[in-house]
Amino acid sequence: MKNELKNQLRQQDATALAQGYSPAIRAMEIASIVSFIGLESALVWRLWGNAHTGPWLVLSALLLGYLAADFVSGLVHWMGDTWGATDMPVLGKAFIRPFREHHVDEKAITRHDFVETNGNNCLVSIPVAILAVALPHTSASWVFVSAFLGAMIFWVMATNQFHKWSHMDEPPALIGFMQRVHLILPPEHHRIHHTAPYNKYYCITVGWMNKPLAMIGFFPAMERLITWATGAIPRKDDIGTEAALELFEATAAAEPPVVQAAKELLEATTADEPKPVSPVRPS
Numbered sequence: 001m002k003n004e005l006k007n008q009l010r011q012q013d014a015t016a017l018a019q020g021y022s023p024a025i026r027a028m029e030i031a032s033i034v035s036f037i038g039l040e041s042a043l044v045w046r047l048w049g050n051a052h053t054g055p056w057l058v059l060s061a062l063l064l065g066y067l068a069a070d071f072v073s074g075l076v077h078w079m080g081d082t083w084g085a086t087d088m089p090v091l092g093k094a095f096i097r098p099f100r101e102h103h104v105d106e107k108a109i110t111r112h113d114f115v116e117t118n119g120n121n122c123l124v125s126i127p128v129a130i131l132a133v134a135l136p137h138t139s140a141s142w143v144f145v146s147a148f149l150g151a152m153i154f155w156v157m158a159t160n161q162f163h164k165w166s167h168m169d170e171p172p173a174l175i176g177f178m179q180r181v182h183l184i185l186p187p188e189h190h191r192i193h194h195t196a197p198y199n200k201y202y203c204i205t206v207g208w209m210n211k212p213l214a215m216i217g218f219f220p221a222m223e224r225l226i227t228w229a230t231g232a233i234p235r236k237d238d239i240g241t242e243a244a245l246e247l248f249e250a251t252a253a254a255e256p257p258v259v260q261a262a263k264e265l266l267e268a269t270t271a272d273e274p275k276p277v278s279p280v281r282p283s
């Protein structure tokens with residue numbers, strides 16, 4: 001009997017580990033959230049009493065921070081989706097697996113509570129929060145840098161929450177409104193990423209950076225650079241070697257949309273031939 005119980009316990013533990021979510025990780029997440037809120041509050045308190053702080057400085061820091069967080073969310077998401085394998089030591093279970101799982105079971109995120117949703121991003125933001133609080137707030141530039149960093153990590157913290165809401169069938173009314181006016185990540189916008197082969201629209205804070213990054217072919221260019229440097233094939237672990245290779249060859253030949261658009265514009269302006277008149281169709 002005792003042995004049976006022991007086996008069961010070990011099994012449960014193994015399952016928790018396989019999912020990358022154990023009581024120890026949860027405790028660390030709670031500690032991260034508490035530390036993050038403490039540091040952000042300290043930053044607000046420091047900035048509040050500073051003579052250089054004004055409404056325009058705060059507004060521009062919040063807006064630039066939002067764009068920066070959106071970009072960072074895209075970059076990290078792209079790394080998690082594209083490189084490495086779930087069976088890699090340490091990184092595989094803790095970092096890569098959730099990204100792969102999210103493409104297979106995209107509703108899992110809606111079942112995560114506040115701590116599981118937001119703990120990770122609080123943890124990675126803590127060093128930046130310490131830096132923002134510790135900066136010498138002696139000039140307007142320093143105060144701006146500090147406010148920008150504080151705003152950026154605030155939006156980084158909010159990213160998983162916005163992402164989670166975009167996967168909910170019925171988000172709260174106010175959230176639904178903010179999604180419709182595209183102030184946070186709208187579900188139909190994020191759907192573009194969830195379409196196989198999952199190789200575009202990685203930004204998941206608000207998604208404002210997705211279109212510009214797609215236009216300049218940012219992620220395909222980064223992938224070519226990394227493949228050239230390391231020989232690794234992007235998305236091999238996510239969609240399988242065959243599909244990944246095929247996709248890689250197809251995107252390697254493609255030009256970024258902005259180059260295509262420029263070429264089309266150039267052709268349109270240099271073409272002096274009048275357009276052929278379309279024949280009148282008999283009714």
Ligand SMILES: [Zn+2]
Pocket residue numbers: 077081099102103193198
């Ligand atoms: Zn993804």
Ligand SMILES: [Zn+2]
Pocket residue numbers: 102106163167190194
């Ligand atoms: Zn998603």
